Amino acid sequence: MKVTRIAYSARLNPGKYGALLEQARRLGRVRSEVWQRYGSIAGVGSGLTDRQVRDRWLADGTHAVFGVLANAWKETVRDAMADIAANLAAAKVDVRRTINRRTTDPAERKRMFTALKADNWASDPFLARQMRKHWKRGRNRTHDQIVVRADKYHTAVDGRGRLWLAIPGLEPRKMVRIPLSTTVAPTGTLRLILRGGRVEVHYQIDASQMRSSQRACGEATIGVDKGYTEALTDSDGQPHGAELGVLLSSESDRLKERNRRRAKLRSIANNAALRGDHAKAHRIKVNNLGTVKRDRKAARHRARVRTEIFTAVHEVVDKAATVIAEDLTKRFTGRKKLGQNINRRLAAWTKGVTAEALKSVSERRGSALVPVNAAYTSQTCHRCARFGRRSGDRFHCTPCGVVWQADVNAAINILHRAGDPDIALHTPHHKVKQILQDRTDRHRTRLPVQDSSPATTAVRRAKHPNRSAMGNK
Ligand SMILES: [Zn+2]
Numbered sequence: 001m002k003v004t005r006i007a008y009s010a011r012l013n014p015g016k017y018g019a020l021l022e023q024a025r026r027l028g029r030v031r032s033e034v035w036q037r038y039g040s041i042a043g044v045g046s047g048l049t050d051r052q053v054r055d056r057w058l059a060d061g062t063h064a065v066f067g068v069l070a071n072a073w074k075e076t077v078r079d080a081m082a083d084i085a086a087n088l089a090a091a092k093v094d095v096r097r098t099i100n101r102r103t104t105d106p107a108e109r110k111r112m113f114t115a116l117k118a119d120n121w122a123s124d125p126f127l128a129r130q131m132r133k134h135w136k137r138g139r140n141r142t143h144d145q146i147v148v149r150a151d152k153y154h155t156a157v158d159g160r161g162r163l164w165l166a167i168p169g170l171e172p173r174k175m176v177r178i179p180l181s182t183t184v185a186p187t188g189t190l191r192l193i194l195r196g197g198r199v200e201v202h203y204q205i206d207a208s209q210m211r212s213s214q215r216a217c218g219e220a221t222i223g224v225d226k227g228y229t230e231a232l233t234d235s236d237g238q239p240h241g242a243e244l245g246v247l248l249s250s251e252s253d254r255l256k257e258r259n260r261r262r263a264k265l266r267s268i269a270n271n272a273a274l275r276g277d278h279a280k281a282h283r284i285k286v287n288n289l290g291t292v293k294r295d296r297k298a299a300r301h302r303a304r305v306r307t308e309i310f311t312a313v314h315e316v317v318d319k320a321a322t323v324i325a326e327d328l329t330k331r332f333t334g335r336k337k338l339g340q341n342i343n344r345r346l347a348a349w350t351k352g353v354t355a356e357a358l359k360s361v362s363e364r365r366g367s368a369l370v371p372v373n374a375a376y377t378s379q380t381c382h383r384c385a386r387f388g389r390r391s392g393d394r395f396h397c398t399p400c401g402v403v404w405q406a407d408v409n410a411a412i413n414i415l416h417r418a419g420d421p422d423i424a425l426h427t428p429h430h431k432v433k434q435i436l437q438d439r440t441d442r443h444r445t446r447l448p449v450q451d452s453s454p455a456t457t458a459v460r461r462a463k464h465p466n467r468s469a470m471g472n473k
Contacts, residue, residue, distance in 0.1 A: 009179060024145055049081075095134050112127060144195065217366050229244065323370065326377070
């Protein structure tokens with residue numbers, strides 16, 4: 001398993017940065033050309049590999065117009081072809097879904113899946129139509145990247161201990177030397193991204209080399225509920241990543257305030273421009289509405305949230321051999337647009353990071369991650385399985401006469417879902433509700449009230465000490 005590492009450049013002189021920008025801009029034209037020619041149904045339908053594209057370009061002289069060195073455009077072609085392949089694969093996921101909806105006949109399904117996988121969908125009218133519908137013609141939007149192959153760069157440490165990365169420039173045998181603000185030399189293929197006057201050097205390392213990957217996982221089976229105040233709460237009642245809520249809400253407040261100020265300044269600039277005071281409009285735009293600081297702050301915030309969430313997941317895996325969690329990879333996009341609401345955007349993004357962290361850490365440390373259907377796990381009591389009322393971080397169960405800590409209650413429900421004989425991962429929401437209601441009805445009509453048994457209550461109380469604490473309030 002590979003993980004991406006990012007090294008940042010130290011301060012670069014403007015001339016050097018400008019030269020790198022120019023190279024990235026020219027390579028952006030290479031990308032656009034690749035997308036233009038091969039990014040559509042006709043292009044990949046012809047099944048070209050990046051090597052064949054390179055040979056064609058060399059034969060017909062396409063490469064000569066870009067004004068970049070041979071290795072630079074060749075690597076860029078390879079990278080852009082990989083982007084196109086990823087775009088195509090994403091469309092196929094949607095088409096596979098439509099196949100499942102169209103037919104239940106296993107043989108017919110298999111025939112279509114096979115044709116789709118082998119790119120033989122053009123001759124099948126249904127598949128061709130669906131591919132045209134779901135595979136939107138993409139275009140290149142990347143104009144700030146340089147891909148450098150492992151044997152085309154080198155790193156060196158100077159007398160003051162600073163690490164320098166030397167990559168090919170626009171002229172042969174003239175390397176551009178970039179000072180890095182780290183002492184760990186990047187390895188393998190590099191992706192240089194130019195952002196806000198700084199160079200980000202992205203590269204991949206094998207996760208098994210990382211120190212955190214060598215820590216063994218625990219032995220328990222633990223359910224986790226993802227939250228907003230804490231990154232995760234586990235079924236033992238322990239919170240993990242407690243700083244998350246503060247990080248997110250302070251970022252949300254900051255963004256709202258910043259957006260308000262920027263809107264005001266933008267309207268002042270627009271009014272000035274309308275009056276004919278273009279100098280003032282320009283001044284505001286350059287000095288007050290720039291993106292460098294804004295993007296840097298956003299990147300810093302993202303890094304802190306990621307650290308908080310990954311640390312939380314590591315804490316859980318310290319205890320667990322099996323982690324039971326809500327299936328966070330389910331996509332809701334398309335049906336609901338997130339719009340401008342900052343809180344919802346942040347929540348959606350942290351959900352993605354949590355999913356990534358659970359998958360990545362489990363894989364690296366050897367614990368099993370079991371995704372379960374989490375429908376109604378925050379609305380039912382883990383002890384009597386009846387629906388209760390949630391208010392803030394508390395969950396009230398009237399039949400039990402207990403107030404649970406809401407996230408802990410949900411985490412225990414999630415843990416139980418792993419062994420649930422009726423509720424599978426893809427059981428629809430309304431069916432889950434029906435199943436849960438049937439269970440409590442049966443409970444009420446046929447079975448004696450088990451909750452009154454003092455023995456089980458005592459055991460449960462001991463197991464979940466938070467219960468009495470919350471219940472007495
Ligand atoms: Zn209850």
